[in-house]
Amino acid sequence: MSESDYETEGPSPQTAVDVFKGLWVSRLPGGLEAGEVPLFEDDRISWLVEQVPIAGTSVLELGPLEGGHSYMLERAAARRVVAVEANRSAYLRCLVVKEVFGMHRVDFLCGDLVKYLAETRERFDLCVASGVLYHMTEPLEMLELTSRVCDRLFLWTHYYDAKLLKQNERAAGHFPDGKGPLYRYEYADALEVTSFCGGTRPHSFWLDRQTLIGTLRELGFDQLEFAFEEPTHINGPALAVLATKTGST
Numbered sequence: 480m481s482e483s484d485y486e487t488e489g490p491s492p493q494t495a496v497d498v499f500k501g502l503w504v505s506r507l508p509g510g511l512e513a514g515e516v517p518l519f520e521d522d523r524i525s526w527l528v529e530q531v532p533i534a535g536t537s538v539l540e541l542g543p544l545e546g547g548h549s550y551m552l553e554r555a556a557a558r559r560v561v562a563v564e565a566n567r568s569a570y571l572r573c574l575v576v577k578e579v580f581g582m583h584r585v586d587f588l589c590g591d592l593v594k595y596l597a598e599t600r601e602r603f604d605l606c607v608a609s610g611v612l613y614h615m616t617e618p619l620e621m622l623e624l625t626s627r628v629c630d631r632l633f634l635w636t637h638y639y640d641a642k643l644l645k646q647n648e649r650a651a652g653h654f655p656d657g658k659g660p661l662y663r664y665e666y667a668d669a670l671e672v673t674s675f676c677g678g679t680r681p682h683s684f685w686l687d688r689q690t691l692i693g694t695l696r697e698l699g700f701d702q703l704e705f706a707f708e709e710p711t712h713i714n715g716p717a718l719a720v721l722a723t724k725t726g727s728t
């Protein structure tokens with residue numbers, strides 16, 4: 480037993496948040512002291528909510544980190560959000576967020592999203608995969624499995640582009656060989672950072688833009704709306720795409 484295992488203040492949302500003091504990435508609503516990144520008021524999700532009626536729908540969220548997007552989707556009146564998070568500490572922070580903000584329509588699950596996708600029999604109105612595709616060792620498999628559980632997918636991701644990466648030495652340094660069509664990305668030193676929120680392995684594989692778009696189309700997502708194009712994003716070129724199978728919506 481150590482004294483620091485015990486909270487000596489009276490119970491409050493802040494004492495719950497402070498269980499993970501120093502680890503939070505997200506800025507939390509209500510002036511709670513946590514991290515700095517505005518994931519609970521994220522423009523990408525505000526945009527998504529403007530494009531797609533969320534009220535009354537079921538949403539599968541892949542890699543919620545600390546539940547910021549889950550919070551926004553619940554606020555947009557989703558009937559149910561299932562959010563699958565593999566990082567144990569992030570998962571526990573999701574549970575703190577769920578309790579502090581009373582997110583009764585969100586179920587956080589701890590585990591690997593690819594295994595979840597392969598095993599679930601549930602279908603969802605929408606899948607939100609923000610910041611996860613480029614953390615996968617088998618991104619094509621992930622897209623294929625995702626396409627089986629939903630007809631509408633919101634994806635925010637980095638992608639490989641040799642020309643653009645030439646202007647970004649730091650990001651380019653993570654690709655040891657630059658050989659495609661799957662581009663091996665090594666996390667390297669990033670693995671040592673306490674706030675690391677990447678993939679489950681020391682490496683992942685990135686897709687280039689053409690392969691990403693071609694794969695979505697092959698999987699039946701015939702309508703693609705692009706947003707948040709950031710070719711010069713500090714961590715590598717990035718985009719958001721809302722992919723829909725129009726025949727089924």
Ligand SMILES: C[S@@+](CC[C@H](N)C(=O)[O-])C[C@H]1O[C@@H](n2cnc3c(N)ncnc32)[C@H](O)[C@@H]1O
Binds near residue numbers: 569677
């Ligand atoms: C970069 S963060 C993205 C967080 C948030 N979705 C966003 O867009 O800001 C990636 C998240 O996915 C989680 N993650 C990565 N690989 C995963 C996997 N195989 N299964 C479940 N979660 C995973 C990470 O732990 C982290 O929480």
